[in-house]
Amino acid sequence: MNKKIIMIAVQVLVLVAAVGGTWFFMHEPAPEPVAVGADGKPAAAAKDQKKEPEYYSLSPSFVVNLQNERGIRFLMIEIDLMTRKDDVFSKVEQYEPRIRNDLLMLFSKLDREAIATAEQRQKLQNEALATINGVLKAESGKPGVEAVYFTKFVVQ
16 A cells, blocks of 8 residues: 555656646746836837947949049049938938939049048048938938948049
């Protein structure tokens, strides 16, 4: 009789362990707690988090003649734009001919001395950013590009 009780107890323990193990591995974790505002609605935590940046390449490259050179000198620039706002790049695509025109006008005024140092190239990046956002603001009412990156910068 003792052996029978021990065998039943072992079988019950194995059954409880199997049910517990199955539950442990199969249950879904509790959902993340959500902050609730004073009005009882979930607080907008997304406003505090920055959206991932999006990039847009203005292609083909910009190629211009440099001013005041005895020989023929060229400047080739490839530009990528960055934003974290929605719908900015659709506006950039829509107004790209004007953006490219204004950037070409900006770059065609340059001479070799105007782009000789890193600080001068940074200043040119800032001017390009202001030019692009100026077109977007004039055409759509709001700027949106946060940064301009020169991904290729060649003087020949």
